[in-house]
Amino acid sequence: MGGGMLRMLRKENERLINILKGEPLVKRINYEAGQPLDLAMSHPLVAAVASSLADLLRQTGATNYLEMRCHTQDEAFVVTIQRAFNKTPHQFRLEAEAECARLTKRVHELENNQREVPP
Numbered sequence: 250m251g252g253g254m255l256r257m258l259r260k261e262n263e264r265l266i267n268i269l270k271g272e273p274l275v276k277r278i279n280y281e282a283g284q285p286l287d288l289a290m291s292h293p294l295v296a297a298v299a300s301s302l303a304d305l306l307r308q309t310g311a312t313n314y315l316e317m318r319c320h321t322q323d324e325a326f327v328v329t330i331q332r333a334f335n336k337t338p339h340q341f342r343l344e345a346e347a348e349c350a351r352l353t354k355r356v357h358e359l360e361n362n363q364r365e366v367p368p
Contacts, residue, residue, distance in 0.1 A: 268293050285337065302330050314338060 273292035280286050309315055314331035316338075331337060336344075 306330060306332065 271292060273290045273295055275288070276291050277287065277289040279288075306315060311330075313335045314329055314337075317328045317330070319326055319328055329338060
């Protein structure tokens with residue numbers, strides 16, 4: 250590799266390092282009980298991570314969200330990546346539980362009605 254090319258690569262490397270050294274700027278943060286944290290940050294690395302996560306949603310074919318299992322030395326946790334403006338996994342679960350309760354109640358009503366019918 251020629252000296253000119255090496256100088257150019259070193260200069261580009263230095264430029265990228267300086268970008269990454271910059272502090273992320275919090276542009277917006279909002280939290281309401283029961284709602285997800287709304288956080289907007291400005292930094293090239295934040296933009297790159299957001300872009301990578303969006304690509305991951307598309308590449309996996311996830312229609313709404315995907316979960317990634319992560320492990321540290323001390324614990325395991327799940328990171329959920331979800332498309333904005335759609336229901337959260339928690340909201341889907343609450344709806345399913347409500348539907349299950351409604352159907353269970355209806356089954357009990359039908360069973361009770363059947364017992365009340367004389368032979």
